[in-house]
Amino acid sequence: MAKFLTNREENYSQWYNDLVIKADMAENSAVRGCMVIKPYGYAIWEKIQAELDRRFKATGHVNAYFPLFIPKSFFSREASHVEGFAKECAVVTHYRLKHAPDGKGIIVDPDAKLEEELIVRPTSETIIWNTYKDWIHSYRDLPLLINQWANVVRWEMRTRLFLRTTEFLWQEGHTAHATREEAQQEALMILDLYADFAENYMALPVIKGVKTESEKFAGAIDTYTFEALMQDGKALQGGTSHFLGQNFAKAFDVQFANQEGKLDYVWATSWGVTTRLIGALIMAHADNNGLVLPPRLAPIQVVIIPIYKGNEQLGSISEIANDLRSKLEKAGFSVKYDDRDTQKPGFKFADYELKGVPVRLAIGPRDAENGTVEVARRDTLTKETINRDNVVTHVTALMEEIHQNIYRKAADFRAENTYSVDTWDEFRDIIENKGGFVMAHWDGSTETEEQIKNLTKATVRAIPFNAPAEEGKCVLSGKPSHRRVLFARAY
RNA sequence: CGGGGUGUAGCGCAGUUGGUAGCGUACUACGUUCGGGACGUAGGGGUCGUGUGUUCGAGUCACAUCACCCCGACCA
Numbered sequence: 001m002a003k004f005l006t007n008r009e010e011n012y013s014q015w016y017n018d019l020v021i022k023a024d025m026a027e028n029s030a031v032r033g034c035m036v037i038k039p040y041g042y043a044i045w046e047k048i049q050a051e052l053d054r055r056f057k058a059t060g061h062v063n064a065y066f067p068l069f070i071p072k073s074f075f076s077r078e079a080s081h082v083e084g085f086a087k088e089c090a091v092v093t094h095y096r097l098k099h100a101p102d103g104k105g106i107i108v109d110p111d112a113k114l115e116e117e118l119i120v121r122p123t124s125e126t127i128i129w130n131t132y133k134d135w136i137h138s139y140r141d142l143p144l145l146i147n148q149w150a151n152v153v154r155w156e157m158r159t160r161l162f163l164r165t166t167e168f169l170w171q172e173g174h175t176a177h178a179t180r181e182e183a184q185q186e187a188l189m190i191l192d193l194y195a196d197f198a199e200n201y202m203a204l205p206v207i208k209g210v211k212t213e214s215e216k217f218a219g220a221i222d223t224y225t226f227e228a229l230m231q232d233g234k235a236l237q238g239g240t241s242h243f244l245g246q247n248f249a250k251a252f253d254v255q256f257a258n259q260e261g262k263l264d265y266v267w268a269t270s271w272g273v274t275t276r277l278i279g280a281l282i283m284a285h286a287d288n289n290g291l292v293l294p295p296r297l298a299p300i301q302v303v304i305i306p307i308y309k310g311n312e313q314l315g316s317i318s319e320i321a322n323d324l325r326s327k328l329e330k331a332g333f334s335v336k337y338d339d340r341d342t343q344k345p346g347f348k349f350a351d352y353e354l355k356g357v358p359v360r361l362a363i364g365p366r367d368a369e370n371g372t373v374e375v376a377r378r379d380t381l382t383k384e385t386i387n388r389d390n391v392v393t394h395v396t397a398l399m400e401e402i403h404q405n406i407y408r409k410a411a412d413f414r415a416e417n418t419y420s421v422d423t424w425d426e427f428r429d430i431i432e433n434k435g436g437f438v439m440a441h442w443d444g445s446t447e448t449e450e451q452i453k454n455l456t457k458a459t460v461r462a463i464p465f466n467a468p469a470e471e472g473k474c475v476l477s478g479k480p481s482h483r484r485v486l487f488a489r490a491y
Numbered sequence: 492c493g494g495g496g497u498g499u500a501g502c503g504c505a506g507u508u509g510g511u512a513g514c515g516u517a518c519u520a521c522g523u524u525c526g527g528g529a530c531g532u533a534g535g536g537g538u539c540g541u542g543u544g545u546u547c548g549a550g551u552c553a554c555a556u557c558a559c560c561c562c563g564a565c566c567a
Binding site: 004013014028032087088123152154156157158163164168170236237238239240272273274275276306307308309310313341343344345346347348349350351353362364365366367374491 | 492524525526527528529558559560561562563564565566567
C-alpha cells in the first residue's frame, strides 16, 4: 500500500506535499504563492470555522467585515506595527487598465494613479481601530467584541500549501475594553478557547505560553501562543492571541469617557487562527497511507462501500446501506455511500484511507446474508465484523475512541520528543539530530535568543504558562534563569 | 534575492547522430469483473513554456525570455 505517496520517513516535506495534492485538499494556482483550496480541503476549513464561530459567539463576540484595502497612511500610525509588516505588503497603486498603444494586450493606465496607495491587508488592526474611534465614546460602548472571517495577504518569499501562502484565510478578533485587566483576561480566555478547540476538535495537544519580545506580534504588549509538535520534530504555532495594551488606541486616538466622566484610552486585544491549522492537522496525524482526520473535523465521518457482483446484488446491498446511512445521519454523522460502479472496492478502500475518513463500513453478500457489516477504522487500520443492529451505537463509541486514540498518539509522540536539557552540547545535539521540543534555561535576553537561533535555527516557541519556577543557568550564556522555556525549530 | 533543477497529452515521464512525437496512467465506449488500488477490445486528446536565429528540415543546436519546483535569508 501507499505506493502513491512519498514515504514519510524518507522525505517528510515531500510526503506532506504529496498528501495535500493526492488527498485533493489543495493545489498550487496560476498565481505565484497562492493556493486553490479544493472542496475537500475547504470542507475541513468550514468545520473548523463552524466550531470556532460557535465558540466565539458563545463568549459574546459578533462577526463583522472590514475592507480588504487599507490606506497606506494608516499603517505608519503605530511604529512597531509598520516595522513588522512593511516588508511583506502588497500595494495597490492604480485603479484602471487600458489597451496598450501598440495594440498588444493591456497595461496599467499611468493616468489612473491613486492619490494614496492602498495596502492589501496583512492584518486589520489599523483599519479597525480607525473605525472603532467613531464607535467608542463611553464606557457604555465597551467592551466591543468583534470577529471577522477574512482573507489576508502577506508577500512571502517561499510558500507551501496551507503552511505558508501569499494569501490565506483566517479569523481575526479585535476587542476593545475599559480596563487593562479585562483586555488581558480576554486575550487569555481566547487562548484557552483555541487550545481547547485544538485538543477537542483537532485531537492536537498544545502548549500554551507567552512569546518572547522578538517573537511577539508587531504592536502587541504580549503575544500568547499555543504550540504543537509535528511528526518531523518541528514546532508549529497554532494561533496567537495578543494583548495590545493601549498602543492602537493611542495611535488612532480611541478614547472613552469612563464612569467618572474622565477620558481614557481603551485597552485592546486581537487574536487569530488561519488555514494553517489544516497543515497542522495533516502533519500531526497523517501516516504513510494518507490523512488521518479527527472525527469531529472530518467532512465525511463514515463511508459505506458495497461489495457486490451484478446489479441485483448491488440492489439488495444498497437497500441495507441506505438504511444504515439514514440511521447514522439521524445520529448526527456525515455519511457517504459510495456506490460508484466504476471503481472496485479495493480502490475505494485505499482512496478513503488517503482522505482520512475515520470509519469505513463495507457490506458484501456475506454480510447481507448474516446481518453483519465490516467496520474499519482509519487510525489503526484494523477491521472487525459487527452485527448490523449495533452499527449506530458502535460507530458512536468508535468515533470517540478514535479521537482519544489519535490525541493520545500525538501526546505520546510529544512526550517522547520533549527533552529537558541543561548543557549547550546536549541542546545542540538534540536540535540538530533528533528534533522535538527542548525545555531549557534561557537568560531572557534578545541577544542570547538571537545567537541560539543563528547557531541552531531553534527559537523560543513560548515561555510556557505551566513551567514551574526553577533556578538554573542559561544553556548558552550561563547567566541565571528562573524557569525553563520551550525551544524548537519551527514552521 | 542568492544557489540548484525542471518545462513534451489532465498527471508522471521517454524521445539516440537534427528527419515531422511516444510510453505509463487518467479519460470515453462496450464487455467481463467486484471481500484491499481489475482486465480485454476500440477510441479521443499535443502550437513539444515563449520568442528569435542556424538549417532543405528543430522537441533535439544557439541566443534570449517567461514560468514553476527544491534548498537558503524573511514570515502565521
